[in-house]
Amino acid sequence: MTYDGPDNADQARLLRLLRDDGPRSRVELGDAAGLTRARLVAEVDRLVALGLVETAGPAASRGGRRSSLLRVAGTVRFAGVTIGPRQIDVAVTDGELSVLARRREPVDVRLGPEATITRTLELLGKVRANLGLGGLTGVGVALPAPVAFREGSPVSPPALPGWHGYGVRDALAAELGCPVLVDNDANVMALGEQHAGTGRAFDDFLYVKLGTAIGCGLVLGGALHRGATSGAGGIAHLRQGDDGPTCACGETGCLEAYCSDAALVREARAAVEDGRSPALAARLAEAGTLTVADVGRATVAGDPAAQAVVRDAARRLGRVLVGLVNFVNPGIVIIGGTAVGLGPTMLAEIRSVVYRRSPPLATGNLPIVLSDLDDTAGVVGAARLASDDVFGAA
Amino acid sequence: MTYDGPDNADQARLLRLLRDDGPRSRVELGDAAGLTRARLVAEVDRLVALGLVETAGPAASRGGRRSSLLRVAGTVRFAGVTIGPRQIDVAVTDGELSVLARRREPVDVRLGPEATITRTLELLGKVRANLGLGGLTGVGVALPAPVAFREGSPVSPPALPGWHGYGVRDALAAELGCPVLVDNDANVMALGEQHAGTGRAFDDFLYVKLGTAIGCGLVLGGALHRGATSGAGGIAHLRQGDDGPTCACGETGCLEAYCSDAALVREARAAVEDGRSPALAARLAEAGTLTVADVGRATVAGDPAAQAVVRDAARRLGRVLVGLVNFVNPGIVIIGGTAVGLGPTMLAEIRSVVYRRSPPLATGNLPIVLSDLDDTAGVVGAARLASDDVFGAA
Known part of the structure; x- marks a missing residue:
C-alpha cells in the first residue's frame, strides 16, 4: 500500500x-x-x-x-535492503523501523545489476509473502559503491563491475510501485546508527565503516550530509603518498589499500612469508588460505605480527581522521564494520593517533567508540532512508 | 532600537x-x-x-x-565588527546588509579585552553618531580566535593573549542593549562570502582564510556548520609531522606554521641567508625587515626563491584540502585573505595538488577560486551573523 x-x-x-x-x-x-x-x-x-x-x-x-x-499506522511498512558485496540482506519493518522479518541470501554482484535486482525482488517477495504483506510504503537500498543520490545509481564502483550508471532506483521502483531510495552503504549505516545506535544521542557524528571497503557517513546538524555531488564521506581513495599498495580502484596508495580487510590479509601473508608469524603460518598451512577472521583471531591471541599489521592499518586511518574531526568537530566518532577481534586493537591505535596529533578544542572531549549495533545497521538504516523520504515534507 | x-x-x-x-x-x-x-x-x-x-x-x-x-524596515540597523589582530573595523548596515558607514582604527589587542572592548564601543559610537543613529538591531563580532559560540568568548587564543574565556558577547551586549553574536573570523568571513561573494550561489562551500592565521569556514546545506563544540574548521593546528617549525600555539609542525604570513616571511629570510634570493636580500638591506607584502612583490616579479616559498606553503595547504574536499564534497572552495601578489601562485599550486591527489567524484567539477570580495567580507559577514540571529525563528 x-x-x-x-x-x-x-x-x-x-x-x-x-x-x-x-x-x-x-x-x-x-x-x-x-x-x-x-x-x-x-x-x-x-x-x-x-x-x-x-x-x-x-x-x-x-x-x-x-x-x-x-x-x-500499522499498515505502514518499510523495507531495508543491503546489496553485496557477497549477499543480499532484506528486512521489512513497521513504521517505527522495528524489524518484522528478515532474510539473507548469498549473491555474486559481478553477475551484473539486472540479475542482482531480480534476485533482490524475489527475496523481497518471499519476505512479504511470509508476512502476508500486500505492498510497501517505501524501500531503501544500500550499495557498496559511490551513489549519485539524485539519480539513484552507482558511480564507477570498483566493487560492482558493470553497474556504473545503472538506474537501480528506477528499476526497483518500477516493479515495486512505491518510493525507492538508493545510497552508499556507509551513509545508510550512519542512518542506522542515528536511528538505533550510539549516534541517536548526537546531532553531529561520523560513522566510519571498515571492512571490505572503507567509507564514512557524516551526520551533521541531525541530518545526513551528502555534499554537492553526493560524494561526501569519500575517504577510501585518498592517496596517502605517491607509492604504496595497489587499490581495487586501480590507483596506488589509497587509504583503502592500507586498511581494508584485503589489505590486512595481504600484510598478514607478507608476515608469514617473512617468517614473522608462526601462528598465521600454521593457519595458512592448515586452511590453504588466510582470511581477515584469521587475522582477528591471531590479534586476539596476542600474535605480535598480526597485532602490528592491525595497528599499522589503524594508524593510517587515524592520521586521516585527525584532519576530519578537527574539520567538522563531531560530537562522537563511531567505528563499525570491523571483523571480529580487530575492533579493540584498531580503536586503541586510532584513539592514540587522534588524541596525540590534534589540538584540544575539537578532540578534548571527543569519544571514539566501536559501534554497538549488531549486523542490523544496514537494513535498519535503509528502512530509515526510505522513511525519511516518505515522512518528509512535500 | x-x-x-x-x-x-x-x-x-x-x-x-x-x-x-x-x-x-x-x-x-x-x-x-x-x-x-x-x-x-x-x-x-x-x-x-x-x-x-x-x-x-x-x-x-x-x-x-x-x-x-x-x-x-528602514529602522533596522546592524553593525558588523572585526577585531584584530592589528585593527578594529566597524561598519553599520541597513537591513539588507548594505554598508552605510564604516570606520577602522589600529588597535593593539595585547592590551587585553577590556581596553579593546572600550575602544570598539567608542568606534561604534562614532559611526552611529555620524549616521544620527539611536540604537542597533543587532551586532556581530569577529575575533581572530577560536570562539565558544554559545558562550560568546574566545578559547585559548594564541593571537589574543589574556582573552581566554573573556565574555566578549556579554560585555558588548550589556553596553549596547541589543543582541550581540561573536564568532571566529574565518566563520564570519564565510558568512560574508555567503551573503555577498561567490558563495552566494552555493549551498555547500569551504572558505579558506589565509593571512596572519589560517582558518576555514564551512557552509553546509546553506548554513554555517560550527560543530559540536564550535571547533569546526580548525585546520590551523593540524600537525603535519612530528617535527617542523614552531607555531604561535607553542606546538611544532602545525599547518599554520607552514602557511601563515609569518611562515612565508621566515622562509623568505632563510632564502636570503642561503643566498638564494638576491631580490629579497636587496629589499631586506634597504628596509631593514621583510614583510609578507615583500614576498608577494618578489613572487609577482618572478623571483624563483620567493615563488618556491609560496608554492611550498600552498602545497602543504593543498594536501590538507584534499582530505577535506573529499570528506564534505563542497560545491566550491574559496580562498581568501592572501596578501597582494600571493593569491595566483598559491591558487595554482593548491589546484594542482587537489586535482592530482583526489579521486574524481568529489573534485571532478570542483571550482577552487580566489575570493572576489574586497576587504568587506569580515564586516558584512559579522552583520550577517547578527541578522541571522535577529531574523531567526523564535
Missing part, C-alpha cells in the same frame, strides 16, 4: 516523532512538536485521513479524561 | 528573503516563500507590527491593481 506523504513540515515532524519515540498521547506529541492544540488536532486528523497515523490503546492518565495514544 | 524577533519559521524565512533579495511585491514574496495568500498576509502584517518590515514604493505592475513593495 502506497501513501501520499504529509502535506507540510509540521506533519512531517509529527510522523518522525512517532517513528523515533513510539506511541504518544496527543498532549505529549503536541508538546514535543511545539504545536498549539488546534494546530495539532488539524494536522493529526489529516495524517489519520492519509492513513499514516492511527489511534492505539489508551494513554496513561494524567488525571481528567483519558486520552488515546497515537502511533504510526 | 531593538526588536522582538519573528514569531515563527515562516516569518523568519520572509525576513531572510527580503534581506537577501531586496524589496519584493507581496505576490513575489509569497511565491518565493511558498506561502498561501492568507498565510502571507497574516505573517507580513505581524512583521509590520513588529517594526521589521515596511511597505515601500509601488511594484512593477503585472496587470490589475498595482501592489506595493515590501522591504526590511
